[in-house]
Amino acid sequence: MAERGCYDRTMALQTAVARRQFLGRQMTGPGVLALAGLLTDTASAGARENSAVNVASATGLPGLPHLIARAKRVIWLTQAGAPSQLDLFDYKPQLRERFNTDLPNSVRGEQRLTGMTAGQQRFPVCPSVFRFGQHGAGGMWLSELLPHTAKIADQICLIRTLHTEAINHDPAMTLLQTGHQLAGRPSLGAWLSYGLGSENANLPAFVVMISRPSGPTNAQPLHERMWGSGFLSPRYQGVRFSPGKDPVLYLSDPPGIIRQRRRGMLDDVAALNRLHGEADADPEIAARLEQYEMAFRMQRSVPELTDLSSESAAVFQAYGPESQKPGSFAANCILARRLVERGVRFVQLYHRGWDQHGSLPSGIRSQCYDTDQPSAALVRDLQQRGLLDETLVIWGGEFGRTVYSQGTLTATDYGRDHHPRCYSIWLAGGGIRGGTVWGETDDFSWNVVRDPVHVHDLNATVLQLLGIQHTALTYRFQGRDYRLTDVHGTMVQGVLA
């Protein structure tokens, strides 16, 4: 009974509660108990939605977390365009001897190729031009492109066997973010903000930032829906922070409206709304009053948050030369730390420009210049501030790149096409076993040899670290109970501390 049409019903209930809290009216009668019953009814998706927002925003859904949470917050350093695992993380020294030989058909198998290289005459094997070295106590192999990441080798867990089905950017990124290749499902951040709620009443639970590469790279277009809430209420979608005058859309008052004038106007709006609501029990009236107040508070809390002037010189030094440039990946990494300090649940940074179909060696250098130092600095910074234990940091993209060269292969130059069968990402922080490498690929970094991790497995693991059973965080839409991991997903125990 409670499952049916619960969305609309609980929307009304939720605003009813807000209104009563706001107007301070007494709640009496059977409705109160009914409400209490609904709010503890974990079978009701809508009731959960209800309590996540206004009733219990600090604690999220009733019954959540299901398990002991190893992490409370997530920073996802999304590398859009697909960084080459072969040049960064997945060391294949044997390839040197196979330079410019054909990728054996036995390895290539049935894997479909993108329209960009499917017509190529040859698939010449292309070893990385970059040197690799061993780092940290466990001797993790990392490319010379990542000198700073190398210094946090003992903090990170490198997964070399992540895989996906999609071979084009949009479907692959959509799958990575929402657990499904087709648009329309909620992103991980939306699921978390729905399930766990917010810890800060003045900031959104899910914040997104997109940085511009410093080099002349081809930035992958993104899509607002990638941080969207799909069929969940739009209130759970990511709020994009951008550099410049309005870190949040429409944040600044118009010219000529100073703060005190805005306050006076809002007081007038509130007084008129209250008058209108005197003889009207519509709970939306009070709910709107509360949203206007939160908007006013955000106008103070967001600029304070995005103003980096209080950061010390040592911080900028640690995050590197780009960190003083607003909108850079480095500056956004500092902001990410400031956001988690304030209890923001999910921070998603996008860094674009990894799609190196040609001139990979120069392109990837530039990308690593942008990301290596700040990413490592962020992990260390969180650690120094005692936040790393409860913050999960994830670094990676939507798929990997091929061992064969796209276009002409020379001794110093090559390109790589999209490769879904295996690629590398790293995790650090809350609940992660640092200094470990998980999974093994074949000599060509083409197939997984041991311990594959599907995107669904990664998402199941992330949810578990946050104390959520991935099979139990569901939402009924069009008659079906949906979840982030669809009907898949297995925990990757080996990466846990």
Next chain:
Amino acid sequence: MQFIAVCVGLFWSTTGHSLRAQQAISFNRDIRPILSNHCFACHGPDAAARKGGLRLDQRDSATQASESGLLAIAPGQIGSSQLITRIHSVDPDLVMPPPETSRALSDAQKSLLERWIAEGAQYQPHWSLVPPQAATVPIVADDRWSRTEIDRFVLAGLRSQQLSPAAPAAPSILLRRLSLDLIGLPPTPAEADAFSRELQEAAKQGAAAEDAVVKRWIDHLFKSPHYGERMAVDWLDAARYADTNGYQVDRDRELWAWRDWVIAAFNRNQPFDQFTIEQLAGDLLPNPTQAQLIATGFHRNHMLNEEGGVIPEEFLAEYCADRVETTAAIWLGQTLTCARCHDHKYDAFTQQDYYGLYAFFHNVNEQGIGNYGAPIRRNAPPFLPLPTPEQTSRRKELEHQLVQLTQKLQAVAVRLQAEQLQWEQQQVASADSLAKLPGDVAAILLKPAADRSPADKQRIVDHQQATDMERKTLVDSEASIKKSLTELEQQTMTTLIMEELPQPRETAILIRGQYAKRGAVVTANTPASLPAMATDLPKNRLGLARWLVSPEHPLTSRVIVNILWQQLFGHGLVRTSEDFGVQGEAPDHPELLDWLAVEFVRSGWDVQHMLRLMASSAVYRQSSVVSDQLQQRDPENRQLARGPRFRLQSEFLRDQALAASGLLVRKIGGPPVKPYHPPGLYEQVTAGSGTNSYVEGKGEDLYRRSIYTYWKRSVPHPAMLLFDSPFREACTLRRSRTNTPLQALNLLNDPTWVEAARLLAGRMLSEAGPDAASQLRHGFRLVLIREPEARELTLLQAGYERVLQEFRAEPAQADELLKVGATRSVESLPVAELAAMTVSAGTLLNLHETVTRE
């Protein structure tokens, strides 16, 4: 816990959904939801997922002995029914549903199942698959309230719940409601006064006269060209209309001619069956008109992937699937997506059914990928060019010139041939003329004719032609005309349409929905659980469309009247408007829904007739003010004991502000426009170059109705998104209605709103009397239509005086505020007053009542 459960029962007993202990068990109401939610995933229609060979969604199979001789359901015999034994089992290996599914049954559900089996385990077909029958309209004693049949259904329900209808809404509020619902724009205060006067006059003659007034005003709104715009907004959501292709590249497409077709179709009140047929299959009608071809753009609205590496076959499958699922959602109210990969787990649709529908849409002459290499603004075929009359006559003229030139060139060729010998002689006549020739030509000419090779002869002819002045002029003209024709073609607007392949593609079931894994071949057919297509219908899109709107179809009429009801009442009678399946909600007033569905077909699918019926009902005309008591008893207004109330959707919020301020440009149709936009947004999210930069429009483009705002799928207009517009990537039949702080920031700070407030302030100062009170009253009425109460006016006036003092002290701040927006204010207006009134106007535009349609 038990105590709470009892109270929940009490509370919901007002909703009409509750299980009334004394009532007989109804399979549809009481049992199917339990079985569907808890059992069907493993014991339902999906044969592949079925466990233990047990199927519970059909009585025959559920009551049959299994291989072990046990009966899942023994009608009338609880003790012999394994279903009952298993749901009560304490053994985790035996209990059903299995604990790992997290679908445990409550005690109440278990006892319902027991009662149902004890009473004989009767099944019923799912309600929405039984064709609607015109229910007898209830006769309620002492009914002086009902105005239409709708009211009598609702009143009977209210009486049974000991509820009474609310008082009628005040005329000004009712007219604002009607106007916003039917044309998406507010009325003017003068119209509200006239309406109010007419109602007062009519009241003296009785309720029928009042009805006549209301209906006359409704018809007046139907005649407005803005009616079509308002109706189109929801249809555009359903049809997933956008101005770009979507996916990663997301370049522009041209389909706005289809959007304009929709507006026009609503404006001429095209019967819904024709509306359906032309959009799904206009190209298959005999001698289709241009408009009927444009209408088929409906199923080209899906996204189109232009990314470099896409595999065409994969995306052809996506587009067909999108068409199947969109068609099923809009006309059948069914979510078919599940059946793309396997038989549906809840509803009676098989994978075979899915690909049977898929085959109808699989024959489109399309490529599967975008036209990335082509110039920007080139649609992916098939498309229809839509030249303006000027472009048509220009093309004709150019083609005519081309024909003439060709003739002239032919004549020249004849002449040159005739002159050839003479020409040759002239060339060799003197050393001078010979020296002017290219060396190789001179050498050939000096050879005896018999020694010249065919290549030599051609070389001479070529040179003769190339040096002929008349011919050169003609050739140059020809090239320039061809260039003009190409340019003209590129300038000509086009629109995406449907077009069948001469040789249909073969359709196969795609195993697990994967494009490259073809299973059994299927032919076009409609789902087996629905009435079959008439034998005289062709098995193509046209036959499908005619089948959807055949009078005996159980779903289409119900689904569409439900969407119309949702438009006027904020929610459908079936609240899950896109899902009339077993997991969707049951209708709140099933008899009313069926009565409306039958009436819709009887009226000849007359949309305006249905809207008139609904909007002139006493139910609709009630006040939406809610008492504490009613709010507690029926928080969602399922019983309709008060008028509907909801926040305006994004388009009409902005349109209302533009209308009140006088900024609105009322031009209908045309290419999309680009109003104010936060700077740098595209640059952040998209690649930020070419079509990915937003160039704000100028002049009237800033003030067109929001339906014309350029819709980029990857970055829809942010203000629209903030107010719950969908991305338009897939069919959407109802939007959320959130209430968030980001919305407040938008209404307070977006230049759209600040400028509207400034222009509204200008109207207040210049159109009303000299005193602030009458100016504020004027503004109040322009926005809210009703008269302000004295207390409201006092508050507004105090605010105005306060801000006026501030701006007098800080005139520079007043100047700054008045610079927001592209229009200039009337210069004669005093700056401090105008700035202060702008703040007051902003106050009005931000009121809860303003953003709500009460």
